[in-house]
Amino acid sequence: MRQTVQVVDYDKEWPKQFTAIKKMLNKELADSVVSIEHVGSTSVPSLAGKPILDIDIVISSMEEFPDIKRQLTNRLDYIHVGNQGVEGREVFERSYKDEFMAYHLYVCVWGSPPYRYHIEFRDYLRTHPEAVKEYAQLKRVLAVKHADNLMAYFHEKSQFVEKILQKK
Template sequence: MKTKKVTVIPYDYKWNEEFQKIKLDLEKTLEDSIIAIEHVGSTSVEGLSAKPIIDIDIIIKSYDNFQDVKSRLESLGYYHEGDLGISGREAFGYVEKEELMTHHLYVCPQDSVELKRHITFRDYLRTHKEDRDKYSEIKLYAAKKYPTDIDSYIETKSPYISEIYKKIGL
Protein backbone atom coordinates (compact mmCIF):
# COMPACT_ATOMS: atom_id res chain seq x y z
CA MET A 1 0.00 0.00 0.00
CA LYS A 2 1.34 3.40 -1.02
CA THR A 3 0.99 6.11 1.60
CA LYS A 4 0.34 9.22 -0.40
CA LYS A 5 -2.02 12.04 0.54
CA VAL A 6 -5.13 11.97 -1.62
CA THR A 7 -6.68 15.40 -1.99
CA VAL A 8 -9.74 15.90 -4.20
CA ILE A 9 -11.35 19.33 -4.35
CA PRO A 10 -14.31 20.85 -6.22
CA TYR A 11 -13.63 22.14 -9.74
CA ASP A 12 -11.61 25.36 -9.86
CA TYR A 13 -11.79 27.66 -12.90
CA LYS A 14 -8.13 28.55 -12.33
CA TRP A 15 -7.15 25.09 -13.56
CA ASN A 16 -7.73 26.06 -17.19
CA GLU A 17 -5.71 29.26 -16.74
CA GLU A 18 -2.90 27.21 -15.18
CA PHE A 19 -3.01 24.77 -18.10
CA GLN A 20 -2.75 27.70 -20.54
CA LYS A 21 0.37 28.97 -18.71
CA ILE A 22 2.05 25.57 -18.90
CA LYS A 23 1.00 25.15 -22.55
CA LEU A 24 2.47 28.54 -23.46
CA ASP A 25 5.73 27.64 -21.71
CA LEU A 26 5.91 24.36 -23.65
CA GLU A 27 4.87 25.79 -27.04
CA LYS A 28 7.73 28.29 -27.06
CA THR A 29 10.25 25.45 -27.08
CA LEU A 30 8.34 22.66 -28.84
CA GLU A 31 6.92 24.84 -31.64
CA ASP A 32 6.82 22.91 -34.91
CA SER A 33 7.96 19.56 -33.46
CA ILE A 34 4.50 18.64 -32.13
CA ILE A 35 0.88 18.44 -33.34
CA ALA A 36 -0.90 19.75 -30.25
CA ILE A 37 -0.92 20.07 -26.47
CA GLU A 38 -4.11 18.77 -24.81
CA HIS A 39 -5.46 19.38 -21.30
CA VAL A 40 -6.75 15.96 -20.20
CA GLY A 41 -7.70 14.35 -16.91
CA SER A 42 -10.23 15.56 -14.36
CA THR A 43 -8.97 19.15 -14.16
CA SER A 44 -9.91 19.54 -17.85
CA VAL A 45 -13.61 18.88 -17.21
CA GLU A 46 -15.55 21.91 -16.00
CA GLY A 47 -17.55 21.02 -12.89
CA LEU A 48 -15.62 17.82 -12.07
CA SER A 49 -13.92 17.49 -8.67
CA ALA A 50 -10.27 16.53 -9.02
CA LYS A 51 -6.88 16.20 -7.45
CA PRO A 52 -5.35 19.63 -8.16
CA ILE A 53 -2.82 18.30 -10.67
CA ILE A 54 -2.99 19.23 -14.36
CA ASP A 55 -2.65 16.29 -16.79
CA ILE A 56 -1.18 17.22 -20.16
CA ASP A 57 -0.75 15.16 -23.33
CA ILE A 58 1.72 16.46 -25.90
CA ILE A 59 0.79 14.93 -29.25
CA ILE A 60 3.51 14.03 -31.73
CA LYS A 61 3.14 12.61 -35.24
CA SER A 62 5.04 9.39 -34.37
CA TYR A 63 7.93 8.10 -32.32
CA ASP A 64 10.19 9.20 -35.21
CA ASN A 65 10.46 12.68 -33.67
CA PHE A 66 10.31 11.60 -30.01
CA GLN A 67 14.04 12.13 -29.40
CA ASP A 68 13.78 15.71 -30.67
CA VAL A 69 10.79 16.44 -28.42
CA LYS A 70 12.51 14.71 -25.50
CA SER A 71 15.64 16.86 -25.81
CA ARG A 72 13.55 20.03 -26.12
CA LEU A 73 11.65 19.06 -22.95
CA GLU A 74 14.97 18.37 -21.20
CA SER A 75 16.06 21.92 -22.09
CA LEU A 76 13.00 23.10 -20.14
CA GLY A 77 13.95 21.06 -17.06
CA TYR A 78 11.83 17.95 -17.66
CA TYR A 79 13.25 14.43 -17.47
CA HIS A 80 12.01 11.28 -19.19
CA GLU A 81 10.50 8.61 -16.89
CA GLY A 82 9.63 6.01 -19.54
CA ASP A 83 6.10 4.76 -20.17
CA LEU A 84 5.51 3.82 -16.50
CA GLY A 85 3.89 0.58 -17.65
CA ILE A 86 1.42 2.20 -20.06
CA SER A 87 2.29 1.75 -23.71
CA GLY A 88 1.69 4.63 -26.13
CA ARG A 89 2.54 7.31 -23.60
CA GLU A 90 5.92 8.58 -22.39
CA ALA A 91 5.91 10.29 -18.98
CA PHE A 92 8.05 13.26 -17.99
CA GLY A 93 8.79 14.58 -14.53
CA TYR A 94 10.40 17.80 -13.37
CA VAL A 95 12.01 19.34 -10.34
CA GLU A 96 11.03 22.77 -9.05
CA LYS A 97 8.75 24.63 -11.38
CA GLU A 98 7.37 26.88 -8.66
CA GLU A 99 5.82 29.27 -11.18
CA LEU A 100 3.65 26.50 -12.63
CA MET A 101 0.89 24.43 -11.05
CA THR A 102 1.75 20.79 -10.30
CA HIS A 103 1.30 18.79 -13.49
CA HIS A 104 1.82 15.42 -15.12
CA LEU A 105 3.26 15.57 -18.62
CA TYR A 106 2.98 12.85 -21.24
CA VAL A 107 4.11 12.63 -24.86
CA CYS A 108 1.87 10.47 -27.07
CA PRO A 109 2.01 9.67 -30.78
CA GLN A 110 -1.20 10.71 -32.55
CA ASP A 111 -2.26 7.08 -33.08
CA SER A 112 -1.80 6.14 -29.39
CA VAL A 113 -4.63 4.13 -27.80
CA GLU A 114 -3.87 5.86 -24.48
CA LEU A 115 -4.25 9.32 -26.08
CA LYS A 116 -7.58 8.28 -27.63
CA ARG A 117 -8.74 7.04 -24.21
CA HIS A 118 -7.79 10.34 -22.51
CA ILE A 119 -9.51 12.52 -25.13
CA THR A 120 -12.64 10.35 -25.49
CA PHE A 121 -13.15 10.11 -21.70
CA ARG A 122 -12.61 13.86 -21.25
CA ASP A 123 -14.97 14.80 -24.08
CA TYR A 124 -17.65 12.42 -22.82
CA LEU A 125 -17.57 13.87 -19.29
CA ARG A 126 -17.64 17.42 -20.69
CA THR A 127 -20.95 16.65 -22.41
CA HIS A 128 -22.65 14.28 -19.93
CA LYS A 129 -23.39 16.20 -16.73
CA GLU A 130 -25.09 13.33 -14.91
CA ASP A 131 -22.12 10.97 -15.33
CA ARG A 132 -19.68 13.80 -14.57
CA ASP A 133 -21.50 14.62 -11.32
CA LYS A 134 -21.69 10.97 -10.25
CA TYR A 135 -17.97 10.51 -10.98
CA SER A 136 -17.26 13.68 -8.99
CA GLU A 137 -19.17 12.31 -5.98
CA ILE A 138 -17.33 8.98 -6.16
CA LYS A 139 -13.96 10.74 -6.25
CA LEU A 140 -14.80 12.98 -3.29
CA TYR A 141 -16.08 9.98 -1.31
CA ALA A 142 -13.00 7.86 -2.15
CA ALA A 143 -10.60 10.66 -1.17
CA LYS A 144 -12.42 11.17 2.12
CA LYS A 145 -12.49 7.44 2.88
CA TYR A 146 -8.85 6.82 1.85
CA PRO A 147 -7.01 10.10 2.54
CA THR A 148 -3.58 8.44 2.64
CA ASP A 149 -4.06 5.41 0.37
CA ILE A 150 -3.83 6.25 -3.34
CA ASP A 151 -4.30 2.59 -4.36
CA SER A 152 -7.62 2.22 -2.51
CA TYR A 153 -8.72 5.61 -3.87
CA ILE A 154 -8.06 4.39 -7.42
CA GLU A 155 -9.69 1.02 -6.70
CA THR A 156 -12.86 2.76 -5.44
CA LYS A 157 -13.33 4.88 -8.56
CA SER A 158 -12.24 2.24 -11.10
CA PRO A 159 -15.59 0.43 -11.48
CA TYR A 160 -17.33 3.67 -12.47
CA ILE A 161 -14.56 4.55 -14.92
CA SER A 162 -15.01 1.08 -16.47
CA GLU A 163 -18.76 1.70 -16.69
CA ILE A 164 -18.14 4.93 -18.61
CA TYR A 165 -15.58 3.21 -20.85
CA LYS A 166 -18.25 0.66 -21.82
CA LYS A 167 -20.70 3.48 -22.67
CA ILE A 168 -18.16 5.14 -24.95
CA GLY A 169 -16.78 1.95 -26.52
CA LEU A 170 -13.35 1.88 -24.89
Protein backbone atom coordinates in the same frame (compact mmCIF):
# COMPACT_ATOMS: atom_id res chain seq x y z
CA MET B 1 2.61 4.45 -3.59
CA ARG B 2 1.49 6.17 -0.39
CA GLN B 3 0.25 9.71 -0.81
CA THR B 4 -2.63 11.65 0.64
CA VAL B 5 -5.59 11.76 -1.75
CA GLN B 6 -7.19 15.20 -1.88
CA VAL B 7 -10.26 15.92 -4.02
CA VAL B 8 -11.37 19.55 -4.18
CA ASP B 9 -14.12 21.51 -5.91
CA TYR B 10 -13.51 22.65 -9.49
CA ASP B 11 -11.36 25.78 -9.67
CA LYS B 12 -11.74 28.27 -12.53
CA GLU B 13 -7.99 28.88 -12.31
CA TRP B 14 -7.22 25.39 -13.63
CA PRO B 15 -7.82 26.21 -17.32
CA LYS B 16 -5.88 29.46 -16.91
CA GLN B 17 -2.93 27.54 -15.48
CA PHE B 18 -3.14 25.05 -18.35
CA THR B 19 -3.13 27.89 -20.90
CA ALA B 20 -0.01 29.39 -19.30
CA ILE B 21 1.82 26.04 -19.25
CA LYS B 22 0.77 25.32 -22.84
CA LYS B 23 2.09 28.71 -23.92
CA MET B 24 5.44 27.98 -22.26
CA LEU B 25 5.63 24.52 -23.87
CA ASN B 26 4.59 25.83 -27.29
CA LYS B 27 7.52 28.27 -27.33
CA GLU B 28 9.83 25.27 -27.65
CA LEU B 29 7.65 22.52 -29.08
CA ALA B 30 5.03 24.06 -31.38
CA ASP B 31 6.67 22.86 -34.60
CA SER B 32 7.21 19.34 -33.22
CA VAL B 33 3.83 18.32 -31.83
CA VAL B 34 0.30 17.66 -33.04
CA SER B 35 -1.23 19.36 -30.01
CA ILE B 36 -0.95 20.00 -26.30
CA GLU B 37 -4.11 18.88 -24.52
CA HIS B 38 -5.58 19.57 -21.11
CA VAL B 39 -6.95 16.22 -19.91
CA GLY B 40 -8.05 14.70 -16.62
CA SER B 41 -10.52 16.06 -14.09
CA THR B 42 -9.15 19.59 -14.11
CA SER B 43 -10.08 19.85 -17.80
CA VAL B 44 -13.81 19.30 -17.19
CA PRO B 45 -15.78 22.35 -16.01
CA SER B 46 -17.48 21.81 -12.63
CA LEU B 47 -15.77 18.44 -11.97
CA ALA B 48 -14.14 18.02 -8.57
CA GLY B 49 -10.65 16.59 -8.71
CA LYS B 50 -7.17 16.43 -7.36
CA PRO B 51 -5.62 19.90 -7.80
CA ILE B 52 -3.05 18.60 -10.29
CA LEU B 53 -3.29 19.31 -14.01
CA ASP B 54 -2.83 16.48 -16.51
CA ILE B 55 -1.27 17.59 -19.78
CA ASP B 56 -0.73 15.49 -22.91
CA ILE B 57 1.87 16.49 -25.45
CA VAL B 58 0.58 14.70 -28.54
CA ILE B 59 2.97 13.54 -31.26
CA SER B 60 2.15 11.85 -34.55
CA SER B 61 4.38 8.77 -34.03
CA MET B 62 6.92 7.31 -31.60
CA GLU B 63 9.59 8.03 -34.20
CA GLU B 64 9.30 11.64 -33.07
CA PHE B 65 9.73 10.80 -29.39
CA PRO B 66 13.55 11.01 -29.22
CA ASP B 67 13.45 14.58 -30.54
CA ILE B 68 10.63 15.61 -28.15
CA LYS B 69 12.47 13.97 -25.26
CA ARG B 70 15.63 15.86 -26.16
CA GLN B 71 13.74 19.16 -26.33
CA LEU B 72 11.98 18.56 -23.02
CA THR B 73 15.12 17.47 -21.18
CA ASN B 74 17.74 19.75 -22.75
CA ARG B 75 15.79 22.93 -23.45
CA LEU B 76 13.13 22.84 -20.74
CA ASP B 77 14.93 20.87 -18.00
CA TYR B 78 12.32 18.13 -17.55
CA ILE B 79 13.28 14.67 -16.37
CA HIS B 80 12.04 11.66 -18.33
CA VAL B 81 10.79 9.03 -15.87
CA GLY B 82 9.63 6.37 -18.35
CA ASN B 83 6.13 5.15 -19.02
CA GLN B 84 5.26 4.43 -15.35
CA GLY B 85 3.62 1.16 -16.40
CA VAL B 86 1.45 2.57 -19.20
CA GLU B 87 2.60 1.51 -22.65
CA GLY B 88 2.37 4.29 -25.23
CA ARG B 89 2.62 7.14 -22.73
CA GLU B 90 5.88 8.68 -21.53
CA VAL B 91 6.03 10.72 -18.31
CA PHE B 92 8.10 13.81 -17.59
CA GLU B 93 8.65 15.66 -14.32
CA ARG B 94 9.93 19.14 -13.64
CA SER B 95 13.49 19.26 -12.38
CA TYR B 96 12.85 22.54 -10.56
CA LYS B 97 10.04 24.51 -8.91
CA ASP B 98 8.37 26.86 -11.35
CA GLU B 99 5.51 29.35 -11.09
CA PHE B 100 2.80 26.90 -12.11
CA MET B 101 0.51 24.74 -10.01
CA ALA B 102 1.24 21.02 -9.80
CA TYR B 103 0.90 19.14 -13.07
CA HIS B 104 1.65 15.81 -14.72
CA LEU B 105 3.20 15.97 -18.18
CA TYR B 106 2.76 13.10 -20.62
CA VAL B 107 3.87 12.50 -24.19
CA CYS B 108 1.64 10.20 -26.20
CA VAL B 109 0.98 9.34 -29.82
CA TRP B 110 -2.15 10.66 -31.50
CA GLY B 111 -4.73 7.87 -31.70
CA SER B 112 -2.90 5.56 -29.28
CA PRO B 113 -4.80 3.87 -26.41
CA PRO B 114 -3.48 6.32 -23.75
CA TYR B 115 -4.38 9.29 -25.95
CA ARG B 116 -7.87 7.93 -26.66
CA TYR B 117 -8.37 7.09 -22.99
CA HIS B 118 -7.64 10.68 -21.97
CA ILE B 119 -9.44 12.48 -24.81
CA GLU B 120 -12.53 10.29 -25.10
CA PHE B 121 -13.17 10.32 -21.36
CA ARG B 122 -12.64 14.10 -21.12
CA ASP B 123 -14.91 14.78 -24.09
CA TYR B 124 -17.61 12.44 -22.78
CA LEU B 125 -17.67 14.20 -19.42
CA ARG B 126 -17.75 17.63 -21.06
CA THR B 127 -21.01 16.68 -22.76
CA HIS B 128 -22.66 14.57 -20.03
CA PRO B 129 -23.29 16.61 -16.85
CA GLU B 130 -24.99 13.68 -15.10
CA ALA B 131 -21.77 11.65 -15.48
CA VAL B 132 -19.77 14.58 -14.07
CA LYS B 133 -21.94 14.58 -10.93
CA GLU B 134 -21.69 10.80 -10.55
CA TYR B 135 -17.92 10.80 -11.08
CA ALA B 136 -17.36 13.69 -8.65
CA GLN B 137 -19.38 11.91 -5.98
CA LEU B 138 -17.46 8.67 -6.53
CA LYS B 139 -14.11 10.48 -6.32
CA ARG B 140 -15.05 12.16 -3.04
CA VAL B 141 -16.11 8.81 -1.53
CA LEU B 142 -12.92 7.13 -2.74
CA ALA B 143 -10.75 9.99 -1.47
CA VAL B 144 -12.07 9.33 2.03
CA LYS B 145 -11.96 5.55 1.68
CA HIS B 146 -8.39 5.58 0.31
CA ALA B 147 -7.10 8.80 1.87
CA ASP B 148 -3.57 7.44 2.22
CA ASN B 149 -3.44 5.06 -0.74
CA LEU B 150 -3.33 6.78 -4.12
CA MET B 151 -3.02 3.52 -6.07
CA ALA B 152 -6.17 2.08 -4.50
CA TYR B 153 -7.98 5.35 -5.28
CA PHE B 154 -6.84 5.19 -8.93
CA HIS B 155 -7.76 1.53 -9.25
CA GLU B 156 -11.32 1.98 -8.02
CA LYS B 157 -12.06 5.11 -10.02
CA SER B 158 -10.63 3.54 -13.18
CA GLN B 159 -13.58 1.12 -13.11
CA PHE B 160 -15.91 4.09 -13.64
CA VAL B 161 -13.71 5.38 -16.48
CA GLU B 162 -13.74 1.98 -18.19
CA LYS B 163 -17.53 1.79 -17.89
CA ILE B 164 -17.85 5.18 -19.61
CA LEU B 165 -15.36 4.30 -22.35
CA GLN B 166 -17.23 1.08 -23.12
CA LYS B 167 -20.28 3.20 -23.97
CA LYS B 168 -18.32 4.95 -26.72
